Amino acid sequence: MTQAMTTTERTSGGPESGDDASNQFLTFSLANEEYGVDILRVQEIKGWTPVTIIPNAPDYLKGVLNLRGTIVPIVDLRMRFNLDTVEYTPTTVVIVLSLVTEGRERTFGIVVDAVSDVLNIAATDIRPKPDFGTAVDADFINGLATVGDHMVMLLDIDCLLRPDEIREITSAGSE
């Protein structure tokens, strides 16, 4: 009757510190612009499937999905960035990401037009975000990189679901 030993070590699930000279990014297109997310944050990529609507959520929150037993919120990135919305097509994909807010890891999905590529981008090739000129709220952008002849905006995904928007409503709630 031996008991199973509990492993105290845990592999870190958090974001990498980015010490490496070069990082891999998953790039995708959204309204004719290219965006990139740190590939270490990407859990999976799946086709669009209907979601369950969450009452009184912000517009950009399309709803929730069942991802192997956990309930995952899905954010429409066009709506999040106040871009024109389009009909979802067969190429519309959901990129499932893990983000860290308020010290807690959360999983959520973003709806994008199409997935493009996986790119190696050297840290030295990443320039700081400009103060102007991007179609998207600069708060979401970590930096810019030029790859070949086009520019990729690197997203700060931890800002996509902001603490003030995901914090519990405590006014009339329990506890």
Place this chain on the structure above:
Amino acid sequence: MATILAVDDSTSMRQMVSFTLKGAGYDVVEAADGEQALAMARGKQVNLVLTDVNMPKMDGITLIKNLRTLPNYKFTPMLMLTTESAANKKQEGKAAGATGWIVKPFNPEQLLATIKKVLG
């Protein structure tokens, strides 16, 4: 490899002892009190008994006394886990047939060294 019967009502101590001994390659059977240990020892011949003294139902000294009456445990080494303060317990245990004692607290290395010494 030798089989050791580890008897302690404290789960953490028993697990620690068992883990240490298993790590050194011994087979370990565990019991949470003297009664359980006596039943287990009857069912399976062990090569060494390692028992706590203070336990519910049957204490370690009574366990040793009972085990010594069994023909197949006449010469089996039996060690008590005692604390320094309980000097009288050592004598009481010896009188009951204990081989020796290990003083608590002990660390895994000390435990293994003593066990190796006894089992050769």
Place this chain on the structure above:
Amino acid sequence: MSTTTGMEQFHQTFFEESLEGLDLMESALLNLDAGAVDAEMINSIFRAAHSIKGGSATFGFTALADFTHVLETLLDEVRDGSRDVSQGLVALLLRAVDALRELVAAAQGGAAVDQAAVDVLQAQLRAELGQGGGEATAATVATAAAAGGWRIHFRPHPDILRTGNDPLRILRELADLGELRVRLDDSALPEWPALDPESCLLGWDLELHAEVERAAIDEAFAWVADESTLTIEPLAAPQQDPAVDAASDPTVAGELVAERRRTDRRQSEDRRGSAATADASSIRVGTNKIDALINMVGELVITQSMLGQIGESLSLGATESQIEKLCDGLAELERNTRELQESVMRIRMLPISFAFNRFPRLVHDLGGKLDKQIDLRLSGENTELDKTVMEKISDPLVHLVRNAIDHGIETPEVRTAAGKPAVGTLHLDACHQGGNIVIEISDDGAGLNREKILGKAVERGVVSDDEVAEMTDEKICDLIFQPGFSTVDAVSDVSGRGVGMDVVRRNIQSLGGSVEVHSQQGKGSRFIIRLPLTLAILDGQLVRVGDQIYIIPLVSIIESLQAREELINLVAGMAEVYRLRDDYLSVIRLHRLFNIQADTENLTEGLLVVVEGDGQKAGVFVDELLGQQQVVIKSLESNYRRVEGVSGATILGDGSVALIMDVPGLIRLTNAPSLDAARKSA
């Protein structure tokens, strides 16, 4: 001390069993208090302290070990009868239990200990023992090493083998220390026919040519010193080494010990740091529960392989009997799966005694403080419920028990004057009813004061003067659960510190449970709490609104009905109420509340699901009722946040997500005042 790699994994178990031991000590001490001194009880108290001391010393929790050591010594005196059990001693020991809980929590990485308080208590325990502070550290008697070595005369007693000792082992040990010259003395051996193989009749004269301390040799013989004739003397005359051996100098040794302690403590603190971040909550499970689970999985495997075989044969064209077998297999699989689920749930179940056990102490302390005599009765302590539910119900229970002692049970004088026995009775009971656990807290105290409650309610505008006349006792009692409602004139030290009964009710409801009170003035009160056994699953009614499916917990549903036009009232323009017999229901339009498209907006075309929550009834308007099923509750909060009116989510058979309705939350979301208006206009 060498590193104790891997010991951390036993810490959690140690903490848990220590806390269990402390609970046991506490309840045994409280029983002693009642005048029942019984040897086994004293023994079990001693054993608990002893185990904590042994474990804490082994796992390096020095503060805990030091404190328990004093306590253990004191308890040992009680155990051997040299110390009497006095009220004062019990009180002191109870405080020691509290301090130990804190120390365990601190070792676990929790809040810091009030070190000053612990020191004071430790000093008091020492004073009780009759020994002052500053207990000398036991130092090993230092002996000088003999320069030339040692001569040992060793004649074991014949019975030495009967204690499992083997003289050869000792010789081997000595040989490890250095060159050993051995001379066997077999003079005591009888003739062969008389030889008893179970007796040791040999003796040895040994010369150990090694510069070792006398202590090393003593150690080799330690176990057999009483079972042999033994003399140990230096080979040559002992020479005093001018350079003092560090270990032989007691002061230096003392410093070494202290130094080592510091490092140990630092190490254990480091370990604590890492343990705290992991914050692994664990549960101790009876092996019978695991065995049941293993059996179940075994059956599941068998069923699965059976279905697999049928599947193979089906590919060759199925016969009627094969299809029948398949259906049987599927039925079996369904049964196995359900049983497996139940068994797994059962692993999380603990007897409610874990929550009840704190009350004897609470009642003892509080009763003493308020000069009230209380007989606490516990029953149904073995009733099991989910660990999480237990943790969350604990505080509301404490609140209710405190209230009962503070406001319910009267002082002996008042009770005697009222013709009641001087000792009040407080009864905690638990039992299972269907899928729920029912916990009752009843007292034979003063009961709720009807007039006072009503007065307060009118004063606060909770009820109007007109309504007062119509209010039943039940409704009046229920008023105490209204927010900000407290009938106590002065906030007492014991209860009523900000937290009201409304919080108690809300906490219980957030667990999917309910609380009600029955009371008779002068005779006592009875609080009845109903809780689901687990937070992991619930029985739900699936309903459809437009293309969305929602789940309403079955416990909240009273009935479902088709609305009739003439019973619908529009109050104050917008709010709708529905007249159900003598009652009025506010209508909750999910499509409006959740901003979705429903099949119909006409109440008579859909269905009203009558629900109750927060003591109020409401009709939830839905398009269609679908099936009822047990659903597994998933959190929306782990990846998103809490949503008002929604208690969680579940995954349906087709893999889609459905939200579970929080009925009290929905009722709160709809405007309640419309109901009062409807009642008045009716």
